[in-house]
Amino acid sequence: MLEMYAQLAKTNIRKAIKDYLIYFITITICVSLFYAITSLSSSSYELITEESYNFRNLKLILQYSTYVITAILILLVAYVNKYMIGRRKREFATYVLLGAEQNSISMMFFIETIVVGVLAIIAGIFVGTLFSQVITAMVLISAKQEVVFSIKLYLDTVAITFIFFISMFCIIGLYNIIVLRKIKLIDMLNAHKQVEFQFKRSKKVYISIFVVSIIMYIISGSYTVKLINSEIDYSVKLLIYIGISLITFIIGTYALFYSISYIMICIKNKWVNFKYEGTNLFLIGSIVSKVKTAPILMATISITFLGAMISFIMTLVMSQWAMGYLDMRVPYDIDIRNNYSTNFLAKSNIDDIKVLPKLDYSEIVEYLNNNGAVIESYCQVEKYIISYDESTLAIKLSDFNKLRAMLGYNEIELKNNEFTTQWHNAASDEVVNDYVVKNSNLNINGITYNISQDSSYKDSIGEGFYSNSDNIIILPDRVCDNLDFIETNFVANIENKMKYEQANEFRQNYIYEWFRNNNSKFVTKYSNENDITDSVIDIRIKSLEINNILTTTLAMRILGVYLGIVLLMISLTILSLSQLTESIEHKDRFNVLGKLGVEEAQINKIILKQISIYFIVPIAIAMIGAAIFIYNYYIIYNDIITIFVGNIEFILSIIFGVALMLVIYMCYFIGTYYTFKRNININLP
Template identity: 75%
Template sequence: MYAKLAKNNAKKSIKDYLIYFITITICVSLFYAITSLSSSSYELITEASYNFKTLKLILQYSTYVITAILILLVSYVNKYMIRRRQREFATYVLLGAEQKSVALMFFVETLVIGILAIIAGIFVGTLFSQAITAIVLISAKQEIIFSLRLYMDTVCITFIFFISMFCIIGLYNVIVLRKLKLIDMLNAHKQVEFQFKRSGKVYSSIFALSVILYSICGSCTIKILNSKNDYSPIYLMYIGVSLITFIIGTYALFYSIAYIMIYIKDKWINFKYEGTNLFLIGSIVSKIKTAPILMATISMTFLGAMISFIITLVMAQWSLGYLEMRVPYDIDIRNNYNTRFLKEANIRDVKELPKLDYSEVIDYLNNTGYDLESYCEVEKYIVNIDENNTFNVAISLSDFNKLRSMLGYKEIELKENEFTTQWHGATNNEVINNYLKKNYQLNINGKIFNISENSNYKESIGEGFYHKRDNIIILPDKVCEELDFLEVNFLANIENEMSYEEADDFQYNYVYEWFRKNNSEFVKKYSSESDITKSVIYTRVNSLETNNILNMTLAMRILGIYLGVVLLMISLTILSLSQLSDSIEHKDRFSVLKKLGVQGKEIDKIILKQISLYFTVPIAIAMIGVSIFTYNYYLYYKDIINVYVGDTTFILSIVFGVTLMIIVYICYFVGTYYSFKRNVND
């Protein structure tokens, strides 16, 4: 009997909680699609230069963490279902059913709904997995191949993960239901989560506090706009205070807003009794009053979803843009002589550092079939060392022009008494101008050099040339012969690309062995071979770096969108279910309106206004928070965004994230509206 009753209730629950069912289905489908990438049967056809093992591991374990957030949604919905149906459960007990059996019946009912959602989600997930595969292949510039299939190991993982989630929450609900008293179950519909238990002065004070906190947030944002972005503690404090005050202010606002609305309603008599305003205001205040913390949390969840959508898309593009500056050559080998190494190795004189000869590396690359297209051994020199052991790094004009030629830039010219500067691409123009005003002349061995008419260049030549500063000095060749030598960088472009395995072997095996063999005395003098080698020599291979950054970029894009979807669906599903609960529990109110002669179209308008306000308020507040966060984020990373992302791409990422959110929002809004009307009219 209980099994039949649970089955019938499950069918009814699917109809009543269709939005919840669809939400779980979509989340299951995304979980399955992402997890399927790590399936033992999954084949991702790409060129040998790509290896997506890291991507698969990141997606596999990160997906578990993100999906675990759904526990909040499942827990809320189960709590909501128990609360709504306690009178029904009490009726079963009065008819002779054991309370333990009723609790188990509810557990089976929710488990059936969950299993159906898992099954539906897996089949939808086969389509989503193809979309994710297409994203990976497009990013790797590969041909897109579609293949719809089920991966049984991923199916098992999906079932185990979600059923475990449903069972943990379900068994907890069984314990809760068994402990409920019959009288409490019968009176559950009269209870609310929150009542005005304090005086009006308390709620007025909290509302005033929320206004003050929002004012502080706005004041900090204005100060950020008017202040100089110098990354100082005060500047960072403004950013932190603006976000913290906004979050606390939001909770304070929702905690007190119901009381303030009632106060305004009582004072605004004419508006209160105009048309159906009294009914509408009562419904809205009732919902806000019963769950203020929930409404504020929904607003913050929506804020988190928006930030996840926008920032992960920007960060992914940031990584790709940084790659072009980080490794513009196919191969980059250099010494890694930083201050920490010199101190740890107890090297007091940089002249002790070995001058690397790359002729053997050149022969190796040509003899193994990679065929050097062009290369340059760039010698770096020390200029103007001071008492703090800081100095400028200089390279010769001929080496600089060779690098520019390799990268497709025009060569430059310098007079005998001139110098120019090369800057890291993310350096602020104001910083460059201030530096050049103070250093428009150089005194090298008693000879004065003036800054060239073209005083600075920012085209990327790789980031391995900058020591402690964000710039290097370009000098005529003859002058460099008189300077103290620092190190040699080897940059090369090859005609035949290395595969992932070949690049990994070259970077982590061949180069280290070559260095140890040719600098054995230096290695023995200062440390063990492995430690000193990894500290001194540094290699970057374009194909290997591209693969690693592509793995991180894809992971950020996929997981960022997934996290945003999960948070968005949690907030919108709770909003929707809360309204649908109101449509069922207060159906009699709408029946009274009909008996009073209110037309059906007018009732539809009331429903539309109620849902619009209930959906709009928390989301509108979240959008303000998103605007503040995005604005602060842009100001703080403005220089880097301009270089690696671009203003256009940054704006497009925001537009894409907001558009996606609006589409999902409209779908939930429309679904809630029509479900609400159906519940009222049935």
């Protein structure tokens, strides 16, 4: 008896791999990507980079995020197992009629799925060794390091991969055992007659739902129009517009697929000539039958496509955004920010402002020079307050020119009665122009100063000089001597990069200890029971910021693309299996066409049309939704995208995301088409 079950299991495994080759390939690719990403956290993995980089956080982010993303595959495994059980219920019924116990049948099916899963894991691990080199190359290229390929098998990652996926297969397998034990013999025999959905409601209901879907799509588009006509202020209101637009689109999609098959039948009955032209009747019947049996599934696939496209595109855009923001965030190698204005000026505590200590960073300069970070140039920038009511700050022209010289910009000139403005990169031209028009004159201590011909500058000098506004005033040096001092910033460029550990020690420990030691009275007076040191002193070190930004952007790119691939492959695999299941269950219908004299080439055209419509409709709807989302996103963040990403890079990110998705899509489409033909052509005359 055991030998018989073993032989049956062996035969069924071969059949399962043959019939569900696309599922097997999907699991293999997902395993390979999981292994490749998780291998970065292996104890045996070595990522050789400069000492100024540390990717420990990247490894941790990738490791645990990969677990979460890959867990989504349990939906695919569950769906495929459900289909396999549904397709083989009559086969299982035959085993029962021949005397087999349902417990034995369920265990045999469990072993089949585990064996197929193990084979996919093994294949995926070997493919994953190649993918791991691609991820390593991405990290090294981003860190501007030499790429060296070294294919290795990491045993701890192999163990983690096996445990993770086997656990997933076992959870679904045990559930299948329970399901198979409870299925009645009569239900197994009649399984092929069951459908997921039938028209059980009146004509008015389906037409009403179809109208609702159209209304939802109109609402989704109308909120896009609202965004176009709204003043962009990055408020929560505009984000709510995007949310409503997306939610109404999703509701409209489910309503559309719920009612579309009924609408198609109505159209078919009205267009009699088209219905009876050639093989259209057969094609329309197949499409309506498939859409009618699984409307919720088709809608869910469309939404999953939408999620995959947004994941592909937005992670690429956001990573470009982060890299572009880095140049504005930290243009200097070292940037120490004195934040008195944020903590005291905002509270309008003028008495406190007048006794704020002027920081002298000479000890910092000496420390850096003595510890290998030789300073090439530096500047202590004193900031002064012009208006307490408007929190308007100013810096000296000489300091401003020193900052510009350190960054390679040309120096500027001001007449004795002139001033100019320096703006945050993210400030829009409209905001800048409006400010210049309304503030062309500035009254300081009874003297009027006129804005210079070059009224504004947006060359990045670092974001640490902007406290409670997007701009800072540039005044002649002598004017600032009569203003109230507020704080002193320090910026420096060094001749060589600081090592990661050295920079981290300088930022986390030395700088705060230096401030407390040199300003003990201030710290004692205003700290009370809490240390305020870290709230009035902030430090940015370029090497650390680059490391953190690289960690963030690499994590977004790798995980975003991985999430998009997982979602896309789940959707395409379900679409493909659904079509291949129909090719197996309904191949007699195609044999009838052959017996009626329809040529094989014509039957192949029917298959191509059927698969094309079934594949194109969900992805077309998803592309419309993605276009609405991306367009709304661009409308809100147009200025920021232009500054930190670039319009060309933004478009290229969209093109890359769509192209990657279409490549995967075409592979599944072609594979489904040829497998469908293979299944159908078996009994064609």
